[in-house]
Amino acid sequence: MYAALWRAIPGPVWVKVLILVALAAGILWALAYVVFPWISNSVFPEDVTVRE
Amino acid sequence: MLGEALVTLGVLVVLYIGWYAWLNDIIVGGEQTRAATELQQQWAEQSRDERGERGGPGGPGAVPAPAVEALSIELAPVLAEPSATNEAFATLLVPRFGADYARTIAQGIDVSAVLNSRRTGVGHYPGTQMPGALGNFAIAAHRNANGAPFGELLDLRVGDRVYIETAAGWYEYAFRGLEYVLPNEVDVIAPVPRAAGAEPEERFLTMTTCNPRFSTAERAIAYSVMTGWYPREGGAPAELSAMLGGKA
Numbered sequence: 001m002y003a004a005l006w007r008a009i010p011g012p013v014w015v016k017v018l019i020l021v022a023l024a025a026g027i028l029w030a031l032a033y034v035v036f037p038w039i040s041n042s043v044f045p046e047d048v049t050v051r052e
Numbered sequence: 053m054l055g056e057a058l059v060t061l062g063v064l065v066v067l068y069i070g071w072y073a074w075l076n077d078i079i080v081g082g083e084q085t086r087a088a089t090e091l092q093q094q095w096a097e098q099s100r101d102e103r104g105e106r107g108g109p110g111g112p113g114a115v116p117a118p119a120v121e122a123l124s125i126e127l128a129p130v131l132a133e134p135s136a137t138n139e140a141f142a143t144l145l146v147p148r149f150g151a152d153y154a155r156t157i158a159q160g161i162d163v164s165a166v167l168n169s170r171r172t173g174v175g176h177y178p179g180t181q182m183p184g185a186l187g188n189f190a191i192a193a194h195r196n197a198n199g200a201p202f203g204e205l206l207d208l209r210v211g212d213r214v215y216i217e218t219a220a221g222w223y224e225y226a227f228r229g230l231e232y233v234l235p236n237e238v239d240v241i242a243p244v245p246r247a248a249g250a251e252p253e254e255r256f257l258t259m260t261t262c263n264p265r266f267s268t269a270e271r272a273i274a275y276s277v278m279t280g281w282y283p284r285e286g287g288a289p290a291e292l293s294a295m296l297g298g299k300a
Binding site: 001033047051 | 053057060064067068071072075079161163168175177192193194195197198202233235236237240241260261262268271273
């Protein structure tokens with residue numbers, strides 16, 4: 001999976017590394033700001049209130 | 053191939069836990085604090101405009117209003133309860149939670165709309181009283197994750213001040229005690245906490261959060277009673293103006 005990704009990215013090694021770092025940063029941002037909040041909201045909604 | 057997928061999944065789970073327990077509080081907590089500070093500044097500017105105190109540096113508007121003694125709690129105005137969910141109407145200031153602690157209180161206790169909000173985070177139980185009214189002003193917030201507005205709720209000590217700021221001024225409460233209850237014990241938010249049906253003669257503030265931390269098995273309840281009222285034109289309470297450096 002990751003070997004195929006490495007081959008699919010064009011350019012010399014340093015360009016590949018740069019692209020991968022940018023890709024990883026984008027994925028981490030999307031996780032922290034979009035995916036994880038969504039999971040926290042809809043899969044594990046934590047109630048802190050008292051109700052009947 | 054399968055091995056790589058499983059390792060990726062494992063990394064994602066670890067990232068989620070790290071986000072949930074740590075990173076999320078920093079991201080969301082920061083956003084909630086900024087939103088509350090913006091609201092406070094907006095009220096302060098409004099009030100200065102109304103009094104015509106728009107001066108340049110050195111003008112009357114630049115001088116922090118002097119701190120005064122609290123007025124009688126009977127003089128405190130009572131806001132009408134907002135009808136829209138997540139409508140912000142007050143900020144919560146608790147010196148025990150830190151000098152820069154400020155969170156926005158909004159209408160409703162809906163978990164995803166209010167309690168998980170990046171701008172508000174503290175929810176007012178619909179139907180409970182508003183600040184300054186005889187009865188119980190009941191609010192809820194997370195103790196962990198989503199900014200954790202009540203992360204340090206159990207650090208409160210008897211006599212600690214809790215301030216509710218609105219456009220009109222500051223409602224001052226003194227913390228009285230903690231209680232641990234089951235999630236269905238709704239009489240903690242009754243007009244007289246734990247005495248449903250009784251006629252209120254005091255102004256209570258009840259804060260509810262989850263207990264133990266990272267669990268929803270029980271609720272931790274913090275009770276306070278109103279002790280003072282500071283109208284905005286008279287200046288912020290001394291404890292707060294010292295904290296804010298005259299910002300309010």
